[in-house]
Amino acid sequence: MSESLQHVVGQRLRAHRQRLGLSQEKLADQLGYHRTYLGSVERGERNLTLVSLEQLAERLGVDPLDLLRP
Incomplete structure (x- = not known):
C-alpha cells in the first residue's frame, strides 16, 4: 500500500526544511x-x-507541487 499524501507532504516538508x-x-x-x-x-x-501548503512552499522556496511528490 502506498503512503498517504499527508505522510508524503510531511516527509518532503522535513527534507526541504x-x-x-x-x-x-x-x-x-x-x-x-x-x-x-x-x-x-x-x-x-x-x-x-x-492555503497552508502554499504558505509552507513559499517560505521554503519551492513549488507547492514539490511538497506533494514522493
Missing part, C-alpha cells in the same frame, strides 16, 4: 505556527489546507 538548515521552531516562528503543529504536519498527522 532541513536542507535550508531551519529548525522546526524557527520555521514555525516565521510562519506564525506553533512548533508542535509543524511537528505534527511533518509526521503526517495533520491534514493541511491548500
